[in-house]
Amino acid sequence: MAVTGDQPDGMALLDVTGLAKNFGGLRALDGADLQVRAGTITGLIGPNGAGKTTLFNVITGYIPADAGRVIFDGHDITNLLPHRIFRYGLCRTFQIPREHQSLSVLENLMLVPAGQVGEGLFGSLFRGRAVRHQEARLRDHARQVLEFVELAHVEQEYARNLSGGQKKLLELARTLMTNPKLVLLDEPGAGVNPTLMQRLSANIRQLNEERGITFLVIEHDMDMIMTLCNPVVVMSEGRRLMEGPPAEVQRDPRVLEAYLGGQYAAAEG
């Protein structure tokens, strides 16, 4: 497995310690720890409401932490603004924004570097020929990315006309327009048919092995987690319950109990 991070052996690319987040009286994160080693595809699972998405939101700067620390690639990124965190090479997938739904697939990709980095390839620094040159390079890059995720045949299609699975591929493709070290994926398999799910998994594996991109993946589909991720981290009630290879996690009684407990609570509530 390719490892491109600059960390010495054993040091995590992402090191989260003691994160806390309250929403009113509700403790969504309660001293959450998480380490993601460079070169891994780390899975993040846990029952509904365990705090997985909140953890992503805090790591990526969309929600401020009440306590704790987030170190990424040697930088303390705790509570930095999202665009600054993004510049360090930590990015996450987002649903295609509503205003981008009536743009073509190709245009959606070409907007990414300008839109996300914020200072714009199309800004005032570039004029005339230089703009056209930049645009041509960007278009070439976008087309390469679309070939990779096998969406080249729909490059002129409006984003809103894509199937659910194709939208997930486009979301992944958008992250690849940048040069990420770590990509956070929040339920990439949700609502995706089995064929596209396999393609998505294969893309993730290939990006990991060939480009050394590290992934942290929240997923409820256990087949996807078990075949794609190692290690798997289990969250429950706002903190890490355990971590290990997928087979070990699957048979751990604490994990079963956390899931069943959640179901009982849901049934009672």
Ligand SMILES: Nc1ncnc2c1ncn2[C@@H]1O[C@H](COP(=O)(O)OP(=O)(O)OP(=O)(O)O)[C@@H](O)[C@H]1O
């Ligand atoms: N913005 C918010 N305001 C109030 N409560 C919130 C907010 N975001 C999350 N919560 C609550 O925090 C808890 C953790 O939610 P979170 O979405 O992080 O869990 P999750 O593990 O991602 O769950 P799921 O698997 O269902 O997506 C839940 O009880 C949720 O209702």
